[in-house]
Amino acid sequence: MTAVHTARPTRPGWLLAAGTVVVLLVLEEVLTRTGVLPADYFPPVSQIVAALLPELAGAPLWLQLGQTLQGWFVALVLATALAVPLGLLLGTVWWARALTRPVVEFLRPVPSVALIPLVVLALGTGKQSELFLATFAAFWQLLVATTAGAGAVDQVTAEAARCYGLTRAQTLRWVALPSALPYLMTGIRVASATSLILVVTAEIIIGVPGLGAQISLNRAGGSPDLMYAYIIVTGLLGWLINTALAAGERRVLHWDAANRGPR
Amino acid sequence: MLEVTNIAKEFPTRTGTTRVVDDVTFTVGEREFFTIVGPSGAGKTTVLRCLTGLAKPTEGTVRFNGKKIVGPPPEFAVVFQDYARSLMAWFTVRRNVELPLRNLGLSAAERRERVDTALAQVGLSAAGSKYPWQLSGGMQQRVAIARAIAYRPQVLIMDEPFASVDAQTRADLEDLLLRVRDETDLALVFVTHDVDEAVYLSDRVAILSRSPSRIDEIVPIDLPAQRDQIGTKELPEFARLRAHVFSRIRAMVNTEPASAH
Amino acid sequence: MLEVTNIAKEFPTRTGTTRVVDDVTFTVGEREFFTIVGPSGAGKTTVLRCLTGLAKPTEGTVRFNGKKIVGPPPEFAVVFQDYARSLMAWFTVRRNVELPLRNLGLSAAERRERVDTALAQVGLSAAGSKYPWQLSGGMQQRVAIARAIAYRPQVLIMDEPFASVDAQTRADLEDLLLRVRDETDLALVFVTHDVDEAVYLSDRVAILSRSPSRIDEIVPIDLPAQRDQIGTKELPEFARLRAHVFSRIRAMVNTEPASAH
Amino acid sequence: GGPELTKTADGRTALRVGIIPTIDAAPLYLGVSEGIFAKHGLDVTVHVADSGAALIPATVKQENQIGYANVISDFQAAEQGLDIKLVHNCCGSGADPAKDVSQVLVKPDGPIRTVGDLAHANIAVNSLHNIGEVSIKMALEKRGVDVSGIRFTPMPFSDMNDALKRGDVDAIWQVEPNVQAALAAGFTPLISNFVEARPEATLGYYLTSGAFAKQNPQVVQAFSDAMDEANRFATEHPDKAREAVVTNLRFNPEIVSTANLPTYPQGLDRASAAEYATYAVKYGAIEKAPDLDGLF
């Protein structure tokens, strides 16, 4: 499926986005400089940037960034690979949904933070623990999105599939999955942030190498500038990831009413 | 071949159930072109849904070759009244037509050939790589027809399949159906609002009464087997049948309690 | 009143743009019943969308009472070809018909009265408290018509509004339209595939060529202003006009490169 | 059971030691950089985690053969049936209140001005029912203050200064290097709670799992011997200790340069543990006195 025409952000769109960011940054700088925001808590942007610049030049930051990025990616892919088939199944087979609903609803609110000691005991302090925690959290969000999406198949479309003797697997793949895609893509963007957040949290608490470990170290070491610098790198990473996901989404969902372009 | 025996259909309502179809019985033979007509809201679509196994009749049974129908049999193809929603927005026209062929054990080349033929038959050769939402209403409807024809079913069920196409295309598609029937020994169950069309195409026309519906009358169409848009429609018998069917429908619409007048 | 001047419409495609409407010009006068006919996929719906301001023509302008149309003017009402999707599944039939009236500053009683009248006019008095998805296709289409009529627009734009109703109801609705036009000084822009209907209803019939479309011909219908389903259709002039329009459309369909034959 | 120990090419035993990012970790890093562990046949890698919540299970699982926890956490873990064994003193307090790594500070113009005022204060600590709470109460009781009315509020050390500034809490308990930042913010220190609670006490221990200690007594002994040396080296070279946390933990050098260092005592101090145990029971951090024989 290739995109016929996609509502790609236009040049003024980019300028607008960048402009807003600049305005917000300048606002922060002014607010901290004038003392409206406490400066030792919220170092002015310029100060954070000053702390960040030397880091940007060194390899460690990029290494940590790579570690975090890798954790995020693997967790998101794992969660998707597990949640999508299961979600399609639960969305289309009512008795499977009925059977698992209480258990799913019970497990979803289990906070990953509470699981950390158990996960460390079972999986250790390495990447596996980070991956487990992030996958666990992202999985449920994707499962809900896919289940809801697969349940939202247009009834006439579903009946057409039935009439033309599509097998269950074919219906899942060619009818339920595309119908669920708009939900799923939103779910992926929600889960992507969740995955990133948990990877970073695991790095902070368990000490898995990555941006989170740096946030933790700089907080303990009395360098708030650097701590904020790493938090900002995390935020930027989130933004970048989302931009990439949104671009991918426009390709995958080019047929969705949201992306059909002007009529 | 297809036996509908005393089916009734009720829908749940806030206060109980409404009986939409009361008692409908008919059979469709091999190669027969069987048309159902009746006022809007009579229950034609509901009967078709029971026939295909998409809906379960509250009473009565539907049998295909002696076997009770519980879900859509693989030998059936359906063109839905709500054709636009029956197409998959995420597939091109070609993929939409090709999708049902995947289970038939055809080679890719055979599938391609069938899709090409069907699209050409409905006049959409040029639109194969478009998406359904890029097509006009009538073109979408023709995609749905192409999908059904390419599938080469034993029974083709069509719910007002020509409602959105122009008169000339409609005539062409009518003749296409007759030709396909002759070539592939198809049976057709057809719903239309166009009385001329019903008489022109059919071997028998069933007239459905207002809901809760029963069969008001089944009219055998004793016109020569070989139909022809001009010749057939000029026959006095055609005019007589047409007038008869039309007057039955008119009678039912005009006795409707909440009528337009 | 409504002036369409040299409009063209292009859609973006992978490789550039397709020109769907090439050059269309016409005007619709006060109280005029103006019908557009043309082969399936000709661009009728596209022209209507430009006319209402829902789509922006690539070239040309549309003016209403001298003012350029950029968005749908409040004086317009539209019945969409895709009527099923134009109804709100979350509202009952009554609420669907009533919703547009909320902006008109009517009292609740007036709104109720208008809804009741419109539903009665389309023969759906009994269906007011149902949801659209509990109705048959033809009934849904009539809900869309009732909504447009209850709104009492100055210009009523209808895209194949009777495609899904039976012949008798169709005739009733046709006469309803004519009556409403006479009572409320309405102008109508109408799209239909039924040539009889086009000639019977209209003051003028515009024939659109195949896409990229131009106006092939605008046929003035010189039939007596007072139309009548039986009398009018028996006039020799009716037969002549009907045959003329039909032959124009047939000519266009049959020269279509990707035709059915 | 437990995973097999691996050896390096030159026959040293690989050991992973878990630690939290504080100045207490200095000797450990020095032990590595000065070759002390190598001399004792050990190849130590340091693993930093933010909290004991991850360190203790990692040690029980023997993923980190050695871990770190403060004395109260050790008691709590043991009380809940975790199989741990203390190996060596990590760090402690000296006898000079002015050199304490830990202070309770207040706002100069706040509601709490004197040590006596603390009796009804709301004090920020990093974690409830833990060493801050116990040592503050011990110190205050020794000064004759009634501790029954004190409230403690948990929050990360790094958030405490602002919480005090805003008045969310009346007093904060800070440990180095944050004490320096608090002093720089103009807060007044009231008590040096570690030194005042018990001078010359050990406050944190290196620990291992009981199973590991039983299986690898020589390794444990070697680590203990090496730590004796490392702790001595750190005590003798405070500048190198400061440098170690700056390079390894990226601590802010300015703040570290003025910070007080903890003591790095030799061996395994059981006496101070016994005293802390008594008070931990008294203040409800644990329910009953720990079995020190099992722990040591």
Next chain:
Amino acid sequence: MNRRVLSALLGVVGAVATVAIWWLATENSASVYFPPLSRILETAQEHWLSAEGRADIASSIGNLLSGLVIGVVVGIVVGVALGQVPLLHRALSPSIEFVRAIPATALLPFAMMLFGLGTEMKVFLIALGCVWPVLLNALDGTRSLEPTLRDTASVYGITGVRRQLNVVLPAAAPRIASGIRVAIPLSLILTVTSEMVGSHQGIGFVIVDAQNTFRITDMWSGVLLLGVLGFALTWLFGVAEKLLLPWEKRAERAR
């Protein structure tokens, strides 16, 4: 048998089976970290049914509901607005994505600075976390509004608040509902996070305190309670959804 009754029965079967497996798997467990389910249940009963435990639950639920409601309302309003004003969407989306990627724990200082240590801070954190799934779903749901419906609203002059309430919101409702389903457990998780700092009460406080003092059975009992609450809240939401969006389920033609 009625589909709904059967559904409920199946749910019970699933739940009972899970509990049985958990029970059997841990009954003889000697691990401190994986205590027997029977012990967890005992502890749960002891603590959560006591006056102190009930106060913990009440305090957490209060914060949770306030945060969740604020998050959902803000998410819907902002999402629906951004979905219809592409310019606004483009201008704000980088900033939104930036904030979204920052862990709640890293935002704690910010929340503390704004609101101090009280209830407001917790509610803020919970709301801030819950807002995203709702916002994104409302945004995307609004963007993919059925074009014919959008046209219908324009043609009949259905604009402003009336358009939002009668057309946009109902059309986006299924997507929004799916976002709320994600937000509900998130609100529980964030309640725990928000109670890690500066609090003396609440389910999260109990869990974190138990974790810090290695009372793992107590921690499990807290996790168990969270699960029960999550189930209850989602179930309640399901009931509300059926009342608020009746057309959605019934639109499936009865067979």
